[in-house]
Amino acid sequence: MPRRFHTIPEVAESLATSEQQIRALLRNGDLEGVQIGGRGQWRVEDDKLEEYIERMYAEQRGQ
Known part of the structure; x- marks a missing residue:
């Protein structure tokens, strides 16, 4: 999994x-x-990371 x-x-x-x-x-x-958690450790979901990457590509293309 x-x-x-x-x-x-x-x-x-x-x-x-x-x-x-x-x-x-x-x-x-x-x-x-x-x-x-109590120490506020960050976690990034797969989907959010992929969205970020796609958004950066779109911005680079000028969309």
Whole structure:
């Protein structure tokens, strides 16, 4: 069964960027995620990551 949620390090690796950049995207709402647990650890759902990627491609195409 594939995983539904990903941690910040996993998302950073998928997008070939830093964990700090992923945190910034989450804080400003560009990338949707949920905070869980008492320490508020971020998780990003597969679908939200794919939506973000598609939105970035569309913006790059000027749509």
